[in-house]
Amino acid sequence: MVEPELIRSAQAGDRGALITILRSIETHVYRTAYYILGNEQDAMDAAQEALIRIYTKIDTYEEKALFKTWVQRIVTNICIDKFRRFKPTVSIDEHNMVFRTESNVEEELIFADFAKDIQQAIDKLPEQHRAVIVLRYLQDFSYNEIADSLNLPLNTVKSYLFRARQRLQTLLHDYQKGGVRG
Template structure:
């Protein structure tokens, strides 16, 4: 139910913003900016590039707002634009997909040794994901870190759902093998 309310609020903001209300668009930016920054840090190596990416995405969203048909959630449409923008930027810059250095597994203990083990594990996971083929790393990041369904990833990446399932399955297998090798 809260999701339906949020979707309805988004639709009102979209309609109002597409009619020229800058305050409505500012509310959309405020609501989704953090999500886009986190998403952008998966692709870019520094905050400046990430900020440029977020700005470019919101410019594209603003100029294309009237084309949003509502066939999917606004957040899915937004992430599709973000994904395409990131891939285009990467192709221009030839950077690779990576998790940010500050990625960490939630720490629920104060034990120093266990904390160091968690940090080492997060580092190994980050490194292992960055070594995956790009098509696998993108799918695994969207699936696990953005909690997107196969259908949502399909919409964002423009790949068939079965291809997404295959990429996630293969990525998990590769990660399992690499992690077992590195943590042994």
């Protein structure tokens, strides 16, 4: 959570405050970009572009919306624009999805395979459905925060989530039969 005083300092031209803000949000920005775009290189590019945009546009932020919502709107829009320009390649790094402390080799292999199928299923969603799934389940945004982030009506967000969950359920049902096919 970025403190409002820090934001106001950055908006007033305090470069140190702005750098502190960027460092505190860079992991969240990257994570969102990674889950929307599906591979590390594209996510790094999008995250960098989002951080630059936040850096140059912080003076336009108004406290009408939560800062995290404003940030997620920026990164999500950049990702959707990139997604429309090209179809990203699927690249999954299972060990970055969830950190586990106890290791059972067979359990880890099953989990890694399932994590790959989850990412592949998410990658099969249309970009708007993918965005709402990422914001809801990976960034833990409320429906209202998602609506604000994506500049969509609340009912549209609910509809996208409903359809995305249905599609994911269908795709992940196939997991029990040997993996996501599609």
